[in-house]
Amino acid sequence: MCDANKQKKTSMKKKIFLVIFGVAALLTACKEEGADLRPGLYVDTELIDAFPGKEISIAGQASCYTGLQSLTISCDAWKISEITDLSSQKPVVWNFDYSFSVPADATFPQELLITATDVYGTQMKKTITMRYTPATTAPYIGGLKKQIAIEYDEATGEGVCALKPLLYGEDMLLKAEVKIPSVGYDETFPLTKREETIQINYVFTARGSYPMTIELTDNSGNTTLSEHILVVMLPEVLDEVSDYPYMFAFKSNTDEDDYVFGYYQYMSRQDNYQYQVFVYAESDETEFMFTPTLETNGAVLFGESPLVEERIISVQSQPGYVQGFKPGKGYWGLWVDIRNNEISKWKFDTSDADVSPLYYSADWNGWSFTQMEQGETLYQQKSDITIYKGNQYFCFSTMTDWSHMWRCWKADGGETAGWWFSEDGAGDGASLPTIAEDINATISFDTAIKWCYIIKK
Numbered sequence: 001m002c003d004a005n006k007q008k009k010t011s012m013k014k015k016i017f018l019v020i021f022g023v024a025a026l027l028t029a030c031k032e033e034g035a036d037l038r039p040g041l042y043v044d045t046e047l048i049d050a051f052p053g054k055e056i057s058i059a060g061q062a063s064c065y066t067g068l069q070s071l072t073i074s075c076d077a078w079k080i081s082e083i084t085d086l087s088s089q090k091p092v093v094w095n096f097d098y099s100f101s102v103p104a105d106a107t108f109p110q111e112l113l114i115t116a117t118d119v120y121g122t123q124m125k126k127t128i129t130m131r132y133t134p135a136t137t138a139p140y141i142g143g144l145k146k147q148i149a150i151e152y153d154e155a156t157g158e159g160v161c162a163l164k165p166l167l168y169g170e171d172m173l174l175k176a177e178v179k180i181p182s183v184g185y186d187e188t189f190p191l192t193k194r195e196e197t198i199q200i201n202y203v204f205t206a207r208g209s210y211p212m213t214i215e216l217t218d219n220s221g222n223t224t225l226s227e228h229i230l231v232v233m234l235p236e237v238l239d240e241v242s243d244y245p246y247m248f249a250f251k252s253n254t255d256e257d258d259y260v261f262g263y264y265q266y267m268s269r270q271d272n273y274q275y276q277v278f279v280y281a282e283s284d285e286t287e288f289m290f291t292p293t294l295e296t297n298g299a300v301l302f303g304e305s306p307l308v309e310e311r312i313i314s315v316q317s318q319p320g321y322v323q324g325f326k327p328g329k330g331y332w333g334l335w336v337d338i339r340n341n342e343i344s345k346w347k348f349d350t351s352d353a354d355v356s357p358l359y360y361s362a363d364w365n366g367w368s369f370t371q372m373e374q375g376e377t378l379y380q381q382k383s384d385i386t387i388y389k390g391n392q393y394f395c396f397s398t399m400t401d402w403s404h405m406w407r408c409w410k411a412d413g414g415e416t417a418g419w420w421f422s423e424d425g426a427g428d429g430a431s432l433p434t435i436a437e438d439i440n441a442t443i444s445f446d447t448a449i450k451w452c453y454i455i456k457k
Contacts, residue, residue, distance in 0.1 A: 037064075037065065037122070038118075038122050038123065038124045039062055039063060039064035039068060039116040039117070039118045039122065039123070039124045040061075040062065040063040040064065040116075040124065041060070041061075041062050041063075041114065041116045041124040041125070041126050042060050042061045042062075043058065043059070043060035043114060043126050043128060044058070044059045044060055045058075045128065046126075046127075046128055046129065047128070047129050047131070048112075048128060048129070048130045048131070049131060049132075049133035050102050050106070050108070050130045050131070050132065050133065051102065051132060051133060051134055051135050051171050051172075051219065051220055052102050052103065052104045052105070052106050052171060052172040052219045053101065053102060053104065053135075053169070053170070053171050053172035053173075053193075053194045053218075053219070054101070054102045054135075054170075054171070055099060055100075055101055056099065056100055056101070056102060056130075057097065057098070057099045058073065058096075058097070058098045058099075058112065058114070058128065059095075059096065059097040059098075060095075060096055060114070060126075061093065061094065061095050061096070062093075062094045062096065062116035062124075063092060063093045063094070064092060064116070064118040064119075065092065066092075066118050066119055066120060067086075067090030067091065067092055067118060067119045068086045068090060068091055068092070068094050068116060068117070068118055068119070069086055069087050069090070069117045069118055069119050069121070070083060070084060070085055070086055070087070070115075070116075070117045071083075071084040071086065071094060071096060071114070071115070071116055071117075072084075072113075072114070072115040072117070073096075073098050073112065073113070073114050074112070074113050074115075075110055075111065075112045075113065075130075077106075077107060077110050078102070078103050078106055078110060079103070080100060080112070082098055084096070087119075090119055094116075101194075102130075104172045104192045104219070108130065108131055108132035109129055109130060109131045109132065110129075110130045111127045111128065111129055111130070112127065112128040112130060113125060113126075113127055114126045114127075114128070134171070134220035134221065135169070135170040135171035135218060135219075135220040135222060136170070136220075136222075137169075137170040137222065138169075138216075138218075138222040138223065138224045139167060139168060139169030139170070139171075139173055139216040139217075139218050139222060139224050140167075140168055140169075140216070140224055140226075141165050141166070141167055141168075141214055141216065141224070141226045142165065142166040142167075142168060143164065143165045143166045143197075144163065144165045144214075144226070144228055145228075145308075145309070145310060146227075146228055146229065146309065147228070147229045147231055147307075147308045147309050147310075147311075148163065148212075148228055148229070148230050148231065148308070149231050149233065149305070149307065149308040149311060150204065150230055150231065150232045150233070151233070151234070151235045152204070152207045152232050152233055152234055152235075154234070157205060158203050158204065158205060159203070159204035159205075159207070159232040159233075160203055160204075161200065161201065161202045161203070161204060161230060161232075162199070162200070162201055163199075163200040164197050164198070164199055164200070165197070165198060165200070165214065166195065166196075166197050167191065167195070167196050167197070167198060167214075167216055168194065168195050169194055169216065169218040169222070170194070170218070170222075171194070171218035171219050171220045171222065172191070172192060172193065172194060172218060172219050173191035173192075173193065173194065173196060173216060173217075173218050173219075174190075174191060174217050174218055174219050175188050175189065175190055175191060175216075175217055176188070176189045176191060176198055176214060176215070176216050176217075177189075177214070177215045177217075178198075178200055178212065178213070178214050179212065179213045179215075180202065180210050180211070180212045180230065181211065182210050182211070183202070183204070183210065185202055187200075204230075204232045206232070207232050207233055207234070208232055209229055209230070209231050209232075210229070210230040210231075210232065211227065211228070211229055211230075212227075212228045212229070212230050213225060213226065213227050213228070214226045214228070231307050231308055233307055236305060236307070236313050236315065236321060237315050237317065237318060237321070238313055238314055238315065238341070239300070239314050239315065239316045239317065241273065241300075241314055241338045241339060242292070243272055243273050243339075244269070244275075244292035245269060246266060246267060246268065246269055246275070246292075247267040247269075247275045247277075247290055247291065247292050247302075247336070247338075248264035248265060248266060248267060248290070248291055248292070248293070248294060249264065249265045249267055249277045249279060249288050249289070249290055249334065250263055250264045250265065250288070250289055250290075250291070250296060251263075251286060251287060251288060251289075251324075252287035252288065252289045252303070252323075252324030253287065253324075254296075256296055258455060258456055259453065259454060259455055259456065260387060260432060260433065260435070260439060260441050260454040260455070260456060261394075261432050261433070261452065261453070261454040262451060262452050262453040262454055263453070264291075264294060265277055265278075265279060265449070265451050266451075267290065267336070270335070272339070273337055273338050273339035273340075274335065274336070274337050274338075275290070275335070275336045275338075276333065276334065276335050276336075277333075277334050277336075278331065278332070278333050278334075278348050278448070278449040279327070279331070279332055279334060279449060280330070280331050280332075280377070280380075280446060280448065280449055281326075281327055281328060281329055281330060281332065282329065282376070283329050284326065284328050284329050285326065286326065286327075286329070287323070287324020287325060287326050288324055288325050288326075288327070288334065289301060289302065289303050289322075289324050289325070290302040290303070290312070290336055290338075300314060300316060301314060301315075301316060301319060301322060302314045302322070302336070302338055303322030303323050303324055303325065304322070304323050304324065304325045304343070305321075305322075305323075305341075306321065306322075306323050310325075310342065310343050310344070311341050311342070311343075312325075312336055312337070312338060312341045312342060312343045313341055314338065325343055327345045330347065330348075331347070331348035331350050331448055331449070332345050332346065332347065332348050333345065333346045333347075333348045348448070348449075350378075350379060350448045353378075353379045353447050353448035354379070354398060354447040355378045355379060355447070356398045357371055357372070357381075357398065358371070358372045358381040358396055358397070358398060358445055358447065359371050359372065359396070359397050359398070360372055360383065360394060360395065360396050360397075360443065360445070361394070361395045361396075361397075362385060362387065362388075362393075362394055369397070370383060370385075372443075372445065375444055375446075377446075377448070379446050379447045379448035379449075380444060380445070380446045380447075380448075381444070381445055381447070382442060382443060382444040382445070383442070383443055384440070384441075384442050384443075384457070385440075385441055385442075385443050386438060386439070386440055386441075387432070387435060387438065387439045387440075387441055387454070388435075388438050389435050389436065389437055389438055390435070393432065394432065394443065394452065394454070396445050396452065432454070439456055440456070440457040441454050441455060441456050441457055442454070442455050442457060
C-alpha cells in the first residue's frame with residue numbers, strides 16, 4: 001500500500017516538472033532569435049574639438065535585430081539630455097543626427113554618452129570625448145560705418161546717439177567695451193551669444209566729432225578693436241526727392257558740352273527710391289554724381305555728404321554741400337538709396353565681359369563698319385571718327401554680320417536709357433543729339449559696363 005502511494009507521488013512530481021520544463025521551453029521559444037545580443041551602435045566620430053559657442057553635430061546609426069526601444073544622448077556637465085522614445089516604432093535601424101551649441105560656461109574635457117536600448121532592455125553605449133580647442137578667428141562688428149552722423153537739435157541742445165551694432169564671434173563673445181573718451185563714456189557689455197546686438201545710448205550736448213572704439217574679446221582670448229567717428233552735426237538740408245523711374249550717373253568733373261553722347265550712364269531702378277549702375281573709375285580720385293535727368297546744371301543733384309562718408313544727400317539750394325562719390329580705381333557696382341541717403345559699392349566681376357574685337361558703324365543702315373582699337377582695359381575699345389551733320393546713329397557689333405550687336409533702347413520720355421545685347425540686330429542704334437555741323441570726336445565703348453562715350457576732340 002505504501003509502495004503504491006510512493007509511486008503515485010513520484011509520478012505527480014514528474015508531471016509537475018514536465019509542466020514547468022515545458023513552460024520554460026515555451027517562454028524560451030517565444031523570445032526572438034538574437035534577443036541576447038546587444039544593439040549595434042555607430043557614431044561618425046569619437047573625438048570632438050570644441051569651445052564655448054561652437055555648434056556641434058553628432059551623426060550615427062543604431063541597429064538591433066529585435067527592435068530598438070530608445071536612444072539617449074547625454075552629458076550631465078553641459079545639461080544635455082536628449083531621449084528619443086522608439087517604443088511605438090521599434091525600428092531595427094535608426095539613423096540619428098543631433099546638434100547642439102557648447103554652453104558659454106562649458107568646462108573641458110567632457111564626455112558625451114550615447115546609449116542605444118533594445119526592446120528587452122539590453123544596451124550598447126558609446127562615449128565621445130569633447131576637448132577644448134580655442135577659436136582662431138577674431139570677432140567682428142557689423143552694422144556700423146566708420147563715420148556715423150548724429151543730428152544735433154539746436155532747440156534742445158542735444159544730439160541723441162542710439163546705435164545698435166551687431167557683434168559676431170566664432171567663439172562665445174565674452175565682452176564688448178565701448179569708449180567715447182572725450183565725453184568720459186566707458187561701458188562694458190557682457191555677451192553670452194555668438195551673435196548679439198548691443199544698444200549704445202548717449203546724449204551729446206555739443207556739436208563736434210567724437211572718436212569711439214568698440215573692443216570685442218571672446219572666451220578664447222581673440223580681440224578686435226573697431227574705431228569709429230561720431231559726427232554730431234546740424235541736419236543737412238535735403239531737398240524733397242521723388243521715386244524716379246530711372247536715374248543717371250556721371251563723373252563730377254564732366255562738362256557735358258565736351259560730349260556728343262554718353263557723359264552719363266543709365267541707372268536702373270531696383271526698388272522704391274533705389275537704383276543701380278556699373279561704372280569704371282580711371283583713378284582713385286574719380287568721382288561720380290547722380291541725377292534723375294540728363295541735365296546736370298541746376299538739376300536735381302545727388303552726391304556724398306562732406307561730413308559723413310557713404311551718405312548720399314541732395315542739396316540743390318546749396319550745391320557746395322555735395323561732393324562726388326569716389327569708389328576707387330576699377331570696375332564697380334554702385335547701389336544708391338536716395339530716400340535713406342545711403343550708397344554702397346562692390347567690385348564688379350568682369351570675367352564674363354566680351355573681349356573680342358568690336359566693330360562700329362556710324363550709319364544705322366549697316367555700312368562702313370570699322371574695327372575699334374584697344375582702350376585702357378581689355379573691355380574698352382575706341383576709334384577717332386568724324387561725325388557728319390545729319391548722322392544720328394551708332395551701332396556696335398562683335399561681328400560684321402549684325403548677328404551680335406549692342407544697341408540702345410528708349411525709356412519713357414524719349415531719353416536714352418541703356419545698352420543691351422541684341423541677337424537679331426533689330427532695333428534702334430545709339431541716338432545722337434541733333435548735329436548742326438561736322439564734329440571730330442573719339443568714340444569709346446566698354447563691353448564690361450555696356451556703355452558708349454563720344455567725346456569731342
